[in-house]
Amino acid sequence: MALTNSAAGYGTLTKIFHWTIVILFALQYAGGNIMVAIGFNSSFAGIDTNTYYNWHKSLGLVALVVAILRIINRRTGQLPPWAKTLSKRERAFIHRVEQVFYTAMLVMPITGFLYVSFGNFGVNLFGVWETPRPIPRDDTLRDIFKWAHIIAGWILLAAMAGHIGLVLWHTLVKRDGLIKRML
Template sequence: MSLLNSTHGYGGLTKALHWLVAVLFGFQYLAGAVMTRMAPNGTALGLTQSAWYNWHKSIGLVALAIALVRLANRNLGDLPPWAPSLNDGEKRFIHRAEQLMYGAMLVMPVSGFLYVMAGGYGVHLFGHWHLPNPIGAWPLLELTSRLVHQVAGIALAVAVLGHVGLVLRHQLFFRDGLLRRMLPGRSGTP
């Protein structure tokens, strides 16, 4: 398996980053749900509300850095051909869902960052470093970036559910091994 994508399949870097982002985004949704619903002075799974916010913001900024690497990686090498078992409608859906997922990988962390900076909440990165606030209080930006974060969060969840649903449908019902294209070591197009 090569590091970069090729006409033989996705490269090792694409696969590693794909699953890393899937885990990080899973955590982001869990943290987003917990921290916005818990009592301000309570704990959830052993963490205070401010610890949940810190982890959510910190992991989100790490995810932004990974998204930039992923985007650059996507433009290096050749993309593998479509899996032959996909019909035209599915190809169109995958294309749109991937555009949306790549867009959201950037929009989610950027809108989150703008929201906490414009709102004056700041980022205490991993509980160790206070990031400088390049924006300062800006109520209109605070409001709009929060809205963008919430709406893009819903759009991303819908795209990911459709994406996973399509993969599982092929994997479990058509048994064409679509999932293998993103698993380590096996680049073959089923």
């Protein structure tokens, strides 16, 4: 299997980046919602709130690095031809959704980071290293980036539902094996 994309399909790098981001985003949505729901000084499944926050912030920054590598990989390489079974409207839809994805891959971690930075909460990387806080506290900007983080999260969720729905429709109903292109 080729490392980079080719006329024959997606390369290994694209597939690794794709599924790494899927796992990281799943953890981010699960952890993000758990930590907000349980509130401070609490715990869920034996993990306390602080640990949820530390890991949410840390994995979010890891996702930012993966996203940058993924964008470089996509920009420097080519894309395989469209799957023949996708209609013109579906191709236009996928194109839009992919634009949302690539934007969200940057916007989610950056807004999250700016939120905690302007709030002077900082990032305790995986609970082992309190990173420097070079940005001065600003409560207005803190609130703006908090809401940007939450709203972007909902937009991304809608895009993911559309993307997964389309892949499932083709794979399970039309049975054209679309999922195999990313496996």
